[in-house]
Structures are given as C-alpha cells and as structure tokens.
Amino acid sequence: RKEVEQDPGPFNVPEGATVAFNCTYSNSASQSFFWYRQDCRKEPKLLMSVYSSGNEDGRFTAQLNRASQYISLLIRDSKLSDSATYLCVVKPPGNDMRFGAGTRLTVKP
Amino acid sequence: DAGITQSPRHKVTETGTPVTLRCHQTENHRYMYWYRQDPGHGLRLIHYSYGVKDTDKGEVSDGYSVSRSKTEDFLLTLESATSSQTSVYFCAISQTGTRDQPQHFGDGTRLSIL
Numbered sequence: 001r002k003e004v005e006q007d008p009g010p011f012n013v014p015e016g017a018t019v020a021f022n023c024t025y026s027n028s029a030s031q032s033f034f035w036y037r038q039d040c041r042k043e044p045k046l047l048m049s050v051y052s053s054g055n056e057d058g059r060f061t062a063q064l065n066r067a068s069q070y071i072s073l074l075i076r077d078s079k080l081s082d083s084a085t086y087l088c089v090v091k092p093p094g095n096d097m098r099f100g101a102g103t104r105l106t107v108k109p
Numbered sequence: 110d111a112g113i114t115q116s117p118r119h120k121v122t123e124t125g126t127p128v129t130l131r132c133h134q135t136e137n138h139r140y141m142y143w144y145r146q147d148p149g150h151g152l153r154l155i156h157y158s159y160g161v162k163d164t165d166k167g168e169v170s171d172g173y174s175v176s177r178s179k180t181e182d183f184l185l186t187l188e189s190a191t192s193s194q195t196s197v198y199f200c201a202i203s204q205t206g207t208r209d210q211p212q213h214f215g216d217g218t219r220l221s222i223l
C-alpha cells in the first residue's frame with residue numbers, strides 16, 4: 001500500500017464549478033500536511049499548508065481528519081488557470097516528505 | 110520564486126556512463142533534497158542533506174551518491190547510469206527540517222539514459 005494515496009483523476013470540470021480532491025495517508029504519526037500544485041512539465045509549487053482546524057485561502061479550502069487519516073482540498077469557482085496536477089504531501093516523523101502521485105484537474109470553458 | 114538553480118536542465122546519455130546533476134541555492138537554507146518523479150509515482154526522495162558534509166539516504170538511494178561541500182551546492186551522482194534511472198529529478202530546499210517547513214523546488218532536470 002502506498003503511504004499517500006490520491007485519486008489520479010482526471011477531473012474535468014466547467015469553469016465556475018466546485019471540485020474536491022481527497023487524499024489518505026497510512027502513517028498515523030504524520031505531523032504536517034500540504035497541498036502542492038504542479039503544472040505540466042514544471043516543478044511542484046506549494047499551494048497551502050493543511051492545519052488541524054482546517055484552513056482557507058481565497059477559493060481554496062483544506063481540511064484534515066486525523067482520525068480517518070484523510071486530507072481534502074476544495075476549490076470553489078474553478079478558473080481555467082486552476083488546471084494542473086494537485087499533489088497531496090504528508091510529513092511523517094523525520095526529515096522526509098511523502099508525496100501522493102497527484103490528481104489531475106482540467107477546467108474547461 | 111525560491112533561488113534554486115538546477116543544471117543541466119536536460120541530459121541524454123548512455124548506459125554505464127557517470128552523470129552528475131547540480132543544485133545551487135541562494136537562500137542559505139540548511140536542508141537540501143534530491144527527488145525523482147516517475148509516472149504513477151509521487152516524488153520519491155533519493156538523498157537529502159542537513160548541512161555541509163551531512164547527508165542521509167532517502168527511500169530510493171540505491172545507485173545514487175551525493176555530496177555537499179558548500180551550503181549552496183548539492184550534487185547528485187549516478188556512478189554508472191542505468192535505463193531505470195531515466196526520470197525527472199527535482200532538487201528542493203527548506204529552511205529547517207522542522208515539521209511545519211514546506212520544501213521549495215527547482216525547475217527539474219530531465220534525464221534520459223539510453
């Protein structure tokens with residue numbers, strides 16, 4: 001079983017739609033959680049950290065459920081520019097980070 | 110953008126040849142990392158460094174070695190490249206190794222081993 005699992009998609013949604021991505025992780029001792037965005041043939045870029053209480057940054061909302069070992073990302077009012085692959089990232093104890101394989105999103109006009 | 114430069118950006122070489130990839134940072138961050146990214150897999154850690162001359166193995170370290178003689182440079186070497194090492198390689202940095210510190214990535218190196 002992979003340490004971080006994501007639905008690979010692709011998710012194809014119209015502009016203005018709300019879309020949610022989920023991610024599960026296997027190491028219950030994991031301490032920090034992030035969502036990264038990766039455009040085609042580019043490097044991953046930090047989208048947002050995920051806090052226990054949940055957090056929002058504009059149209060993006062991240063939630064963490066430690067009991068179920070589950071992280072989510074909600075994107076409201078999707079824009080064409082949101083088209084990318086979204087990587088779920090989990091930090092277990094130590095200096096490593098574990099990456100999901102990513103969920104691909106395409107926002108269509 | 111984080112001050113991270115990877116070189117070369119693209120390389121094609123033959124099986125059995127040595128290859129060295131360079132990561133250079135201008136942020137004076139203590140931690141540096143090398144990852145590889147392959148289809149169907151998340152980024153996987155090869156090696157990381159927590160200071161000059163201080164390095165440790167990651168999840169997929171076999172066939173790779175690293176060196177860090179200066180804070181700003183972290184080198185990844187494939188002593189004898191194999192086709193299974195064809196991949197996209199990303200360098201990342203973080204200010205500390207503490208849990209809340211995210212990592213920031215360079216532009217990547219596309220390496221093809223024929």
